[in-house]
Amino acid sequence: MLHLLSMVSGPDVKYGNQISHVETDDQPAIIQPGDASTDFQLLIQMAIQTLVRSDTDGDELVHSYGSASQGLWLNLPAAKELQGLLDRVALKEEEFNPWLQWMKTAPSPLILNLTTYVHDLVIQNEWVSKEHLSLIDTSLGQYISRIVCRVILLPSRSETASFSLVESAGAHVFGKLLYGGVSRYRLLKSGRTVRRVGESREVMTRNNRQQQRRHYRHPSWVQLGGLQRKYEVKHFEHVSSLFYSYNNLIRTYLSFWKFCLKAIDMGPAAILELALMPKQWQDLPTVFDKNVILGGACGDMTIAIATGAGEGMNLGHSSSGWHPSMLQLFPDTEVQNDTEDEVSSNGSAFQSLEGKERKDALVAHFRSSVGGLQPQIDSIVRRVLDGRSIYSTHAQDDSSGTAMSRSNIEAKELLLLGLQPVRGLLLYGPSGVGKTLIVREIASLLSSRPPKIVAASELLDRWVGGSERLVRELFFDAEQELMMCRLAAVAGDEDSAFLNSALHVIVIDEIDAVFRKRAYSNDSGSNVRNSVVNQLLSKLDGVNALPNVLMIGMTNRRELVDPALLRAGRLEVQIEIPLPKRSQRREILQIHFGALRKKNRLSFSLCCAIDGVASICDGGDIVGGAQAIRGRKRRALKQALCFDFTSTKRNVYDLADETEGFSGADIEGLVRCAGSRALSRARTDGGGVGSLIITLDDVKEAIEEVKA
Numbered sequence: 009m010l011h012l013l014s015m016v017s018g019p020d021v022k023y024g025n026q027i028s029h030v031e032t033d034d035q036p037a038i039i040q041p042g043d044a045s046t047d048f049q050l051l052i053q054m055a056i057q058t059l060v061r062s063d064t065d066g067d068e069l070v071h072s073y074g075s076a077s078q079g080l081w082l083n084l085p086a087a088k089e090l091q092g093l094l095d096r097v098a099l100k101e102e103e104f105n106p107w108l109q110w111m112k113t114a115p116s117p118l119i120l121n122l123t124t125y126v127h128d129l130v131i132q133n134e135w136v137s138k139e140h141l142s143l144i145d146t147s148l149g150q151y152i153s154r155i156v157c158r159v160i161l162l163p164s165r166s167e168t169a170s171f172s173l174v175e176s177a178g179a180h181v182f183g184k185l186l187y188g189g190v191s192r193y194r195l196l197k198s199g200r201t202v203r204r205v206g207e208s209r210e211v212m213t214r215n216n217r218q219q220q221r222r223h224y225r226h227p228s229w230v231q232l233g234g235l236q237r238k239y240e241v242k243h244f245e246h247v248s249s250l251f252y253s254y255n256n257l258i259r260t261y262l263s264f265w266k267f268c269l270k271a272i273d274m275g276p277a278a279i280l281e282l283a284l285m286p287k288q289w290q291d292l293p294t295v296f297d298k299n300v301i302l303g304g305a306c307g308d309m310t311i312a313i314a315t316g317a318g319e320g321m322n323l324g325h326s327s328s329g330w331h332p333s334m335l336q337l338f339p340d341t342e343v344q345n346d347t348e349d350e351v352s353s354n355g356s357a358f359q360s361l362e363g364k365e366r367k368d369a370l371v372a373h374f375r376s377s378v379g380g381l382q383p384q385i386d387s388i389v390r391r392v393l394d395g396r397s398i399y400s401t402h403a404q405d406d407s408s409g410t411a412m413s414r415s416n417i418e419a420k421e422l423l424l425l426g427l428q429p430v431r432g433l434l435l436y437g438p439s440g441v442g443k444t445l446i447v448r449e450i451a452s453l454l455s456s457r458p459p460k461i462v463a464a465s466e467l468l469d470r471w472v473g474g475s476e477r478l479v480r481e482l483f484f485d486a487e488q489e490l491m492m493c494r495l496a497a498v499a500g501d502e503d504s505a506f507l508n509s510a511l512h513v514i515v516i517d518e519i520d521a522v523f524r525k526r527a528y529s530n531d532s533g534s535n536v537r538n539s540v541v542n543q544l545l546s547k548l549d550g551v552n553a554l555p556n557v558l559m560i561g562m563t564n565r566r567e568l569v570d571p572a573l574l575r576a577g578r579l580e581v582q583i584e585i586p587l588p589k590r591s592q593r594r595e596i597l598q599i600h601f602g603a604l605r606k607k608n609r610l611s612f613s614l615c616c617a618i619d620g621v622a623s624i625c626d627g628g629d630i631v632g633g634a635q636a637i638r639g640r641k642r643r644a645l646k647q648a649l650c651f652d653f654t655s656t657k658r659n660v661y662d663l664a665d666e667t668e669g670f671s672g673a674d675i676e677g678l679v680r681c682a683g684s685r686a687l688s689r690a691r692t693d694g695g696g697v698g699s700l701i702i703t704l705d706d707v708k709e710a711i712e713e714v715k716a
C-alpha cells in the first residue's frame with residue numbers, strides 16, 4: 009500500500025493567482041549553458057522550451073497526422089535537444105551516497121516527486137511568457153502542469169509494483185538511469201491478459217578505466233504515455249540454452265518456465281523521469297490502476313513511500329534531503345567521445361561492410377552457429393538480408409526510434425531502384441532442424457529489436473474480435489516507431505523514413521495452426537481464423553503495410569498454410585529446412601562439440617570420430633585439445649599418404665554415420681547426454697568437474713540412450 013507523506017491540491021489551484029506576476033515579454037530564447045544557475049535548471053529550461061516549440065509548430069503535425077493522443081504533438085528537433093541534455097545528466101556521487109546507503113538496506117522503492125520544485129522554478133524565473141500563454145489560450149497553472157519530474161529509487165530486489173506509473177496518452181516520458189540497472193517496460197492490457205511491451209534493459213556501463221565517469225555513459229530514453237510503466241531491478245536470464253528448443257512446452261507450463269530462468273539483481277537503482285504532457289492532457293485517456301501516480305496530478309513535492317520502508321527507518325532525509333543539485337551535467341565533448349566509444353564497441357560488425365564483403369561476413373557468421381544448411385543460408389542472405397539496413401545496437405537505445413545515426417547505403421540503393429526488402433519468410437521442415445535457431449541469428453544479425461516469437465495458437469482469443477486485436481498488438485511497437493520516424497523525416501522523404509526505424513522481427517511458430525487454408529463454412533471457429541488471416545494480410549501487404557517489419561512463419565506442415573499468405577509480397581521467401589545429411593551432421597557435431605574441444609575436454613578418439621578421420625592410437629584416449637587437433641591433421645595426412653586408404657577407412661568410427669536420422673536438436677541432446685555421463689564418472693572418481701573428459705565410449709552410450 010502506498011503512503012503519501014504530503015499531498016496538496018493540484019497545480020491549478022496553487023498557481024492560479026500567480027499568473028499576474030509573470031510579466032516577461034519574451035518567449036524563452038535558445039538556452040545557453042550560462043543562463044541557468046544550476047544544471048538542473050538548465051534541464052528544466054530546455055523542457056519548457058520543448059513545450060513552447062511544440063505548441064507553436066506541433067499543431068500542424070497533429071493536424072496532418074492525427075490526434076495528440078498518439079503523441080504526435082512534440083516538436084522532434086526540440087525533443088532531441090532535450091534528450092541530448094538528459095544524456096549528459098549524472099549524479100554527484102558524493103551527495104548521493106547517503107541515499108545509496110539507505111537504498112542498500114531499505115526493502116521498498118521510493119518516489120521523489122520534484123514536480124512542485126520544478127513548477128516553482130518556472131514561475132520564479134518567468135520562463136513562460138504571457139504572450140505565449142495567451143497565444144495558446146491557457147493559464148500558467150495549466151501550462152506548467154504539463155511538466156512532471158520525479159526520481160525513482162529502487163533498492164535491490166524491488167520493483168515499482170506497489171504503485172503504477174501512468175501518464176496520460178500523448179505524454180512523452182524522458183527517462184535516464186542515474187544509478188544501477190533496471191528492466192523497464194509498459195503494460196498493455198487486453199481483456200484479462202496483461203502483456204509487457206517495449207521491454208528494455210538499462211544497465212550502467214562500468215568501465216574500470218573510466219570508473220569515475222561511469223554515470224553518464226548510459227543514454228536516456230523516451231516512452232509514450234497512456235500505458236502503465238514499470239521498472240524492475242531484476243531481469244531474467246535463461247539458465248541454459250536447452251530451454252530455447254522447447255519454447256512451446258515452456259509457454260504451456262508457465263511455472264516451469266519461471267523455474268528455468270534465473271533472476272539477476274541489478275539494484276539498487278535510481279531513475280530520473282521528466283514527462284511532458286500535451287495540451288489538455290487531462291482530457292486524454294489513461295489506463296488507470298490502483299495506487300496510480302499520475303503525472304501532474306500530485307502537484308506538491310510528494311514523497312511516496314511504500315509502507316514500512318522509510319517511516320520506521322528515520323532516513324535523516326525530509327523532502328529537502330534530496331535536492332536536484334545532486335544532478336550535474338557533463339560537458340558535451342566528453343559525452344560525445346564516450347558515446348563514440350560505445351558505438352564502436354556495441355556497433356554491429358557488419359554495419360561498415362558493403363557488397364560481397366558484407367555478404368561473405370554474414371554467411372560466415374551464420375555458419376559459426378548453424379551447421380550444414382549452406383544452400384538455405386545462401387538464399388536467406390541473398391533474399392532476406394541483402395539490402396536490409398543493419399543498425400548499431402546503440403541506436404536501438406532510443407526507444408522512440410528517432411535516432412538518426414543509422415543509415416545503410418545498400419538499403420537506400422535498393423529503394424532508389426524501386427525495390428523493397430522482403431517482408432516475409434517462411435521456414436518449414438521437421439522439428440528440431442534449426443528453424444528457430446536461424447530466426448534468432450537473423451534477428452541478431454540485423455540488430456533488430458528483440459524478436460517477438462509467438463505460437464500461432466496464442467493468437468486465438470475466445471472473445472469476439474480478441475484474436476484480431478492480438479494480431480494488431482504484435483505490430484503495435486513497429487507501427488509506433490514507424491510513425492515517429494515518418495514525423496522526423498525531412499518533408500517529401502517520408503517514404504524512405506522506414507530506413508531510420510529499427511527492424512521489428514515478428515515470428516509466428518506453428519503458423520499452420522491458425523493461418524491455415526481458409527474454409528468457406530459458417531462455423532465460428534473458421535470465421536475467427538479467416539478474419540485473423542485477413543488482419544495479418546493487411547499488416548503485411550495492405551494499405552497499412554509496415555515496411556519496418558520482417559515476419560517469419562515457421563511450420564512443419566507447409567501444405568496446410570493459407571495460400572494467400574504465401575504469395576509474393578507476404579511470406580514470399582519459402583525455405584525448406586530438411587533433416588541434416590551426413591556431411592551436415594558432421595558440421596553440427598563440430599559446432600556442438602566445439603566449445604568442449606577448445607577446452608581440451610574431449611578424448612582424442614572422440615575428436616577423430618567427430619571429424620571422421622581414423623585414429624592411429626587405437627583405444628588410446630588422449631585428450632584431444634588444440635595440440636591434438638594439429639597432431640590429428642598431420643597424422644591423418646600421413647595415413648592418407650602411407651597406408652592403404654580403403655583399409656584405414658574401414659576402421660574409422662564416424663559419428664556422422666552413427667547419427668543417421670538425427671536432427672540438430674538430437675545432436676545437441678547427444679552432446680548433453682555424453683557430457684552428463686562423463687561428469688558422473690568424474691564425480692565418482694573423485695576428480696570433479698576439473699577432471700572431466702568426454703570419451704568416445706560416453707558418446708557411443710549416449711547415442712543408444714538418445715535413440716531409445
Ligand SMILES: Nc1ncnc2c1ncn2[C@@H]1O[C@H](COP(=O)(O)OP(=O)(O)OP(=O)(O)O)[C@@H](O)[C@H]1O
Pocket residue numbers: 252253254377378379380381438439440441442443444445446564596599671672673674676
Ligand atoms: N543446423 C543446426 N546447427 C546447429 N545447431 C542446430 C541445428 N539445428 C538444430 N540445432 C540445435 O537444435 C536446437 C533446436 O533447434 P530449433 O529450436 O531451431 O528447431 P526447430 O526447427 O525450430 O524445431 P521446432 O519446429 O520443433 O520448433 C537449437 O537450439 C540448436 O542448438
